[in-house]
Amino acid sequence: MKILMLCELYIENLEYQENLLVKYYRKHGHEVTVITSTYENVFDYYNNIHDNSKPKRVYYDHGAKIIKLPFKFNLLGKIKKYIDITDIVEDFKPDLLYIHDIMPNMFEMLRYKKQNPHVKMIMDYHCDYSNSANNWLSLSILHKIIRKRLYMDPIRKHISKFYPIVPGSTKFLNEVYRIPEGEMEVLPLGADIDRVKEIKASGKRKEIREKLGITDENIVIFSGGKFTPAKKIDLLLQAFNEINDPNIHLIIVGDADQYNKEYKEIMLTLSQGNPNIHYVGWLNNGGVYEHLSASDLAVFPASQSIVWQQAIASGLALIVGDTGEQSIQYLNEFNAITELKKDEINSENIKKSIEEIIYKKDELENRKALAVKTASKYLDWDHLINKTLSHF
Known part of the structure; x- marks a missing residue:
């Protein structure tokens, strides 16, 4: 099958949904083209x-x-349109048109679909009331007005299925865009299960622990992401x-952008004098999985990201905080x-939750086994891609 994806960001060393879709579509023999922006840095994109x-x-x-295309216009980072993509669409002759969120260039895709009725169009959606x-x-x-009336309403009837990534996005699409729940299905942000298996077999757990001065008997907590107050890593x-247990270590991946240096300083101040806290910086997707493999428990106090799913897929027990519209109970x-x-x-409460998992007999190992079971059912892209291909 020939699949054309339209998205705002594609950076090959990251593990966003678009990256994993590409990897697993290709694994299963599909021909894929991605139209995206010329951003090369995730911080630049978000800012x-x-x-x-x-x-x-x-x-x-x-x-x-x-x-990667330049923009024809970029309205305050909220509405971004590339130069015309009609020739790209017609030359590729896709069977599936996959739109990642609402994008003006989807109308050039729509013209092609109207000329080729067998072609299907789907859209995933990431907005909810928390973001x-x-x-x-x-x-x-x-x-x-802008996104609904100008963009969504004219194209809605041509979209076979909407794929909100969390239940909160389902609620948002229903209440704001009036999309019936029957036209939607949650498509979780899955994880790279193949990479997890490769890294587990590679011995990286031992290698990273030795590098950081952590023994095999120690328990390791993982956290991180973009260092912002919304993440609440300070808690x-x-x-x-x-x-204050010498047998427990904390690995923190990630960094702050230029606008959150003060928050990073707060974090570093809280970490002073504690040799069991290890900052490893901003890592590519392989590095994140490698450090997850060296860990036993992941704690993310707030602000959901793909790393939550990566932690589950890596077989870690998980503690998270829902600041509103970001519940992970669906997993x-x-x-x-x-x-x-x-x-x-x-x-x-974070301290109490950690202690309940670490110090209760067999609880940590039981949770880790349940994480593997969760990943197999909900986060494996070998199966998740079938949802997006179910319209043929």
């Missing part, structure tokens, strides 16, 4: 720092053709210091996850 003078670039990743529509202007103007650091059929509600997210 809307973009050099639109960069020319079009074409290269290959996992055998998929990646076409979008946080004020009247965003909700009433950006979403309900984990406080809890870790209060536990908790087997009770591998401890989830703290918004009013429960504090250092005392």
Whole structure:
């Protein structure tokens, strides 16, 4: 099958949904082309720092053709349109048109679909009330008028299925865009199970632990991501210091961008004098999985990211915080996850949750086994891609 994906960001050393879709579509023999932006840095993308003078670039990743295009216009980072993609679409002759969130260039895809009725069009969706529509202007103007009336409404009837990535996105699409729940199906942010297996067989767990001065008998907690106040990693650091167990170590991956240096300093201040806290910096997707393999338990106090799913896939017990609209209960059929509600997210409850898993007999090993079971059922892209191909 020939699959054309339209997205805002594709950086080959990351493990976002688009990257994994490409890898597993190609693994299963599909021909893939991705149309994306010329961003080369994830921080620049999130802070809307973009050099639109960069020319079009074409290269290959996992055998998929990646076409990076400049923008025709970029409205405050909220509405971004590439130069015309009609020729790319018609030359590739796709069977499936896959749109990642609402993008103006999808109308050039729609023209091709109307000329080729056998072609299917699907859209995944990442917005929810935790990351979008946080004020009247965003909700009433950006979403309900610009994105809904100008973009979503004209194309909606041509989309075979909407794939919100979390239940909160289902609620958002239903309430803001009036998409019936019957037209939606949650497509979880899965994980690279193949890479997890490769790394487990590689001996990286022992290698990383030895490098950091951690013994095989020690228990390792993993955390990190972009260092921002929304992540609340400072609460984990406080809890870790209060536990004060020499047999427990904490690995923190990630870094701060230029706008969050003060928060990073808060984290570093909380870590001073504790040799069991290890900062390893910003890692590519392979490095993240390698450090997850060296860990036993992952703790993310708030602000969901793909690393939550990566931790589950790596067989780690998991503690997370839901600050609103980010519940991970849809992945908790087997009770591998401890989830703290918004009013429960504090250092005392994080400390208590860690101790309940680490110090209760057999609890850590049981949770790790349940994480593997969860990943097999919910996070394996070998199976998840079949949802997106089920319309043929």
